[in-house]
Amino acid sequence: MTREIAVVAFAQTDHRRSMTELSEVEMLMPVLHQVLDRTGLKTADIDFTCSGSSDYLAGRAFSFTLALDGVGAWPPISESHVEMDGAWALYEAWVKLRTGDADTALVYSYGKSTPGPLRDVLTRQLDPYYVAPLWPDSVSLAALQAQALIDAGETDEPALAAVGARSRGADSEGQGDYVVRPLRRGDCPPVGDGAAAVILAAGERARELCARPAWIRGIDHRIEAHALGVRDLTDSPSARLAAEKAGVFERPVDTAELHAPFSSQEVVLRKALGLDDSVRVNPSGGALAANPVMAAGLVRLGEAAARIHRGESDRALAHATSGPCLQQNLVAVLEGDPR
Amino acid sequence: MPEVLTAPLVVEFPFTRSLGPVQSAFLTGLRERVVLGVRTADGRTLVPPVEYDPVTAEEIRDLVHVGSTGTVTTWAWNPAPRRGQPLDTPFAWVLVRLDGADTALLHALDAPGPDAVHSGMRVRVRWAAERSGAITDIACFEPYAADDGDDSQVTVHAGEFEDPVTGIVAAARLDYTYSPGRAQTAFITALTDRKLVGERCPSCRKVYVPPRGACPTCGLATSEQVEVGPRGTVTTFCIVNIKAKNLDIEVPYVYAHIALDGADLALHGRIGGIPYDQVRMGLRVEAVWADDSRYPDHYRPTDEPDADYDTYKELL
Numbered sequence: 001m002t003r004e005i006a007v008v009a010f011a012q013t014d015h016r017r018s019m020t021e022l023s024e025v026e027m028l029m030p031v032l033h034q035v036l037d038r039t040g041l042k043t044a045d046i047d048f049t050c051s052g053s054s055d056y057l058a059g060r061a062f063s064f065t066l067a068l069d070g071v072g073a074w075p076p077i078s079e080s081h082v083e084m085d086g087a088w089a090l091y092e093a094w095v096k097l098r099t100g101d102a103d104t105a106l107v108y109s110y111g112k113s114t115p116g117p118l119r120d121v122l123t124r125q126l127d128p129y130y131v132a133p134l135w136p137d138s139v140s141l142a143a144l145q146a147q148a149l150i151d152a153g154e155t156d157e158p159a160l161a162a163v164g165a166r167s168r169g170a171d172s173e174g175q176g177d178y179v180v181r182p183l184r185r186g187d188c189p190p191v192g193d194g195a196a197a198v199i200l201a202a203g204e205r206a207r208e209l210c211a212r213p214a215w216i217r218g219i220d221h222r223i224e225a226h227a228l229g230v231r232d233l234t235d236s237p238s239a240r241l242a243a244e245k246a247g248v249f250e251r252p253v254d255t256a257e258l259h260a261p262f263s264s265q266e267v268v269l270r271k272a273l274g275l276d277d278s279v280r281v282n283p284s285g286g287a288l289a290a291n292p293v294m295a296a297g298l299v300r301l302g303e304a305a306a307r308i309h310r311g312e313s314d315r316a317l318a319h320a321t322s323g324p325c326l327q328q329n330l331v332a333v334l335e336g337d338p339r
Numbered sequence: 340m341p342e343v344l345t346a347p348l349v350v351e352f353p354f355t356r357s358l359g360p361v362q363s364a365f366l367t368g369l370r371e372r373v374v375l376g377v378r379t380a381d382g383r384t385l386v387p388p389v390e391y392d393p394v395t396a397e398e399i400r401d402l403v404h405v406g407s408t409g410t411v412t413t414w415a416w417n418p419a420p421r422r423g424q425p426l427d428t429p430f431a432w433v434l435v436r437l438d439g440a441d442t443a444l445l446h447a448l449d450a451p452g453p454d455a456v457h458s459g460m461r462v463r464v465r466w467a468a469e470r471s472g473a474i475t476d477i478a479c480f481e482p483y484a485a486d487d488g489d490d491s492q493v494t495v496h497a498g499e500f501e502d503p504v505t506g507i508v509a510a511a512r513l514d515y516t517y518s519p520g521r522a523q524t525a526f527i528t529a530l531t532d533r534k535l536v537g538e539r540c541p542s543c544r545k546v547y548v549p550p551r552g553a554c555p556t557c558g559l560a561t562s563e564q565v566e567v568g569p570r571g572t573v574t575t576f577c578i579v580n581i582k583a584k585n586l587d588i589e590v591p592y593v594y595a596h597i598a599l600d601g602a603d604l605a606l607h608g609r610i611g612g613i614p615y616d617q618v619r620m621g622l623r624v625e626a627v628w629a630d631d632s633r634y635p636d637h638y639r640p641t642d643e644p645d646a647d648y649d650t651y652k653e654l655l
Contacts, residue, residue, distance in 0.1 A: 023520025026552040043558045059515035072558030116515045135423035143415030181416035225393035229443030
């Protein structure tokens with residue numbers, strides 16, 4: 001199968017500290033309308049719809065079915081959902097388009113992290129026998145990884161502070177206190193609410209819908225061993241393998257959008273993905289600037305694609321992660337047509 | 340714009356989980372103050388033990404008894420313990436490679452402060468006073484001086500105990516602040532004046548009540564508010580014969596879909612004021628409000644004749 005698939009449009013909310021006044025579908029709908037407007041498509045023109053979200057974030061059972069109101073899902077449409085970041089919904093849609101069953105796909109994801117205690121909510125994705133009963137929160141697990149990196153001489157606190165400062169376009173004076181040592185406030189992602197959407201199209205359909213489609217040259221996702229104590233936390237073999245399978249190492253990329261919610265995770269990913277100083281890393285600010293959980297990975301794919309649409313990149317790497325300490329990693333290579 | 344409504348929402352779930360043979364032996368062992376690991380085909384010892392080799396996916400069953408002393412491989416100082424965590428005073432999260440093991444176990448380390456913790460330090464298990472066969476049977480780890488001797492002898496263990504643990508109950512509680520969003524806030528606010536207010540789709544003109552903020556047919560935001568009811572038509576119904584927990588209503592009773600006059604989607608409610616076996620499709624009903632209620636308590640028959648099937652068939 002050699003069908004080429006491209007990201008032809010991307011939209012996202014302003015990622016805010018809180019959107020208490022809006023339900024999830026009310027937060028999502030403007031993003032769906034924006035991304036459709038960018039291509040001139042109507043919801044009825046979309047062959048396949050796939051979304052990513054988690055009911056645990058806001059504590060609303062079956063919230064993804066309510067979100068479907070926003071895409072006009074009645075009468076029934078061809079639709080699917082993953083309880084994962086929207087990057088994995090994009091992967092499913094990419095597979096669907098590759099099979100030839102669909103020519104266009106709408107992919108969206110959203111997360112309202114502010115209604116619940118996010119650090120505790122995320123403990124519920126851990127091993128329920130040996131780990132979840134201890135309630136190790138997301139910052140604590142990331143801090144164990146950061147300390148392992150410091151012990152291995154891969155980074156230090158000033159270097160981590162510089163990652164956070166660069167991501168937020170701020171100086172590193174505002175690093176703040178330790179949340180869980182060695183991670184300070186500035187090493188941790190903000191908690192907020194947001195949504196994102198992209199449209200995929202195949203072959204000539206992509207060229208009709210977008211002046212410069214962001215062609216997905218390769219996409220792959222891999223996972224680490226389940227137990228944290230089995231892994232080498234200073235490396236990410238799963239990210240490296242996904243990158244290899246996606247074709248990252250065949251030619252240099254000019255841009256990389258990395259989904260690294262913690263500054264220390266950017267250190268791991270740069271090493272695993274072989275990114276040197278010639279690569280622009282996270283020009284968008286990355287997840288340290290805005291981290292709508294369940295959407296932040298899809299945002300990386302969308303931001304990388306949007307740079308290709310705008311002619312600011314010719315070959316970009318986009319990465320998404322899921323689980324504690326970069327447990328699972330998705331890597332895609334996006335390219336624009338030669339100029 | 341009305342004030343944004345919020346309310347506390349507690350989600351609690353006691354998951355009952357069964358254990359595989361290796362997990363059962365490990366957790367039963369903790370109850371008996373014995374730490375077990377499992378051997379892989381390539382000779383590594385995994386602690387905590389798993390049922391399948393994380394590299395080869397091969398089933399593994401060979402248990403060994405490892406030390407209750409070990410070495411910290413990485414740590415993180417937690418200055419503000421959160422609900423459910425092993426200690427309620429500041430502590431270090433640690434990954435500990437127990438003597439005789441090749442992998443590390445996550446737990447808490449009771450130490451006076453971050454200056455007292457470093458990778459490579461020696462620690463030992465502090466057992467919980469009461470143990471049930473759970474990871475929390477290890478209360479935490481505690482620092483331990485190397486000259487106290489170690490406990491690194493690894494011996495084969497059959498993993499057989501009297502009265503083995505075969506399952507765990509994992510309690511979980513999460514506290515949320517629920518907010519219903521714009522459309523439902525408007526609906527709830529109108530209810531305080533005993534009005535049932537839906538919203539109209541700007542494209543297909545359908546009126547949804549309760550409104551969810553979006554038209555599921557057109558994918559557009561609804562915003563025009565439309566008062567509906569208070570009378571409506573039973574479109575379909577069921578007879579409830581099992582008493583619900585915490586619900587003070589005598590069974591049998593009727594729960595129905597009710598198309599309020601002016602609405603294009605039926606809502607549901609209880610039917611009262613009529614014997615359960617006389618409720619029928621097309622019955623005309625109206626909302627009944629209890630004195631202190633913020634929503635209709637139930638719907639009762641009006642004195643109107645039944646509605647014609649054609650008037651509500653699209654709303655079934």
